[in-house]
Amino acid sequence: MQVNNSVNEFILSGLTQDALKEKLIFVIFLFLYLATLLANFLIVMTIRYSQTLRSPMYFFLFYLSFADACFSTTTAPRLIVDSISEKKIISYNECMTQIFAFHFFGCMEIFVLILMSCDRYMAICKPLRYTTIMSQRVCGALVNLAWVGSCIHSLAQILLTLRLPFCGPNVIDHYFCDMQPLLKLACMDTYIINLHIVFNSGTICMVSFIMLFISYAFILHSLNKQSAEGRRKALSTCTSHIIVIILFYVPCIFTYARPLTIFPVDKMVAVFYTIGTPLLNPLVYTLRNAEVKNAMRKLWCNKF
Template identity: 80%
Template sequence: MVMNSSVTEFILFGLTQDAGKQKLIFAVFLMFYLATLLGNFLIVVTIKKSRTLGSPMYFFLFYLSFADACFSTTTAPRLIVDALSQKKTISYNECMTQVFAAHFFGCMEIFVLILMAFDRYVAICKPLRYTTIMSRQVCRVLVILSWVGSCIHSSAQLFLVLRLPFCGPNVIDHYFCDLQPLLKLACMDTYAINLLVVSNSGAICMVSFIILLISYIVILYSLRNHSAEGRRKALSTCTSHFIVVVLFFGPCIFIYTRPATTFPTDNMVAVFYTIGTPLLNPLIYTLRNVEVKNAMKKLWCS
């Protein structure tokens, strides 16, 4: 896979070089990662086994939890292992694989969040046509399109980074391989490539966030005609979704919609959307959702 590069491996700088803090990072992020896998696994199994969670909203939540678990897995294990490792190296091929996987599952999460917002829009604004518009077949097609779109996006990102020549140094000032840190190491003018990165990842983040924002404004406006109980239930569901959207898109927009400059806070911001958000999503969707909690209790009892 190595193209235009004399570098065969990279060194990941990580979050810190302090030995004491590295042990703390190992313990904390191992706990976070295991909790992320457990939380998302519980949601996936509960939705799969439960007969009461058959609506399109939970169909999309199933794929959001799957994407969360995979997205966290692309970065967290490497961070955890490197925290106790003396040799924090990653091969060129592994680095390129990580770039592809991180952008694939991150983009998948964005598309699924849009599908969930669309589902709520149809349920609240067009309730009489809901079962027709959001049929099981339509939901499957939408998820397939999300997979295809994510693959196109991540392939484009990988194509851009494969064109970069690396001739040293090879120390990545990050805890995983991503485009912005790799652009800094390339021995060529990366201005044009950075514009392509911003127009790809940055545009997806901004446009998706604007679409979601508009959809929730329309939903809130349409709720004025609903009963008090209907408004309460719809607001509870939409609030959960909107919290997830803000937590995920805020850090992504900060990272991917600016020129090729780095800030000291970039690594911690990246931790928030690659590890923090996949951990918080199961908590947000279970603690605020009575149906999911009841389904989990039934599954546990059985």
């Protein structure tokens, strides 16, 4: 519920106030966003229609690419449009919607990465029971739980935001609506709400990051029992996953697992995990995965 709120719209400061730099931002980020959509779309469609990519790993990769495309869409289009707009105005309702969608798809990406690490652990450490444990029914149930968990996280974030009264300045020192910049504008003591945000988003980032590294530590330790070929293939797959995890989690932990403090570098860090990582993920998974590249080449060459 909106409480004592006299602000109906916000003004986004964007990445820069320089007119020339804003034109460069428009060109660069339009290209990056379109490349992100194309790369993730290719992976989604390849997994959807390929007959060879039917293992649980590619089932989860399908949802990771979908979450990447949606996650990037929550911020990139507004950044691109605002870079050529005189007034970077966003309404209160649009701001709340952006916060919900941003945290929903960001949390979905976190949960899918955890599911992918569980899948790799079962495939490498429990190979004889892998097909039984990671059945299609189990994988579907896990993804459904990820959707529900993401929704709960986003609802918690948006309910905290709706409690904030805004009665004065309405300039958000960012290029999209997020909790931390909005707390600076609230007409109340935000210490308790900030603790809730750090506990919510920060804990999810930190705990899942630790869980992922523990799981991959077990996986890498178990590779000693594998054959040379199996060790090489497993190591290649796990290396891709670890790269993705580091690229996504380190900026997120820097942003959300700390008290309310705004740093000048925050905007560039946000650019990296909202626009850069969704583009790098499909590149990492395709360039380092011969099976995906072969399936993509075979499927699209036959179609075109």
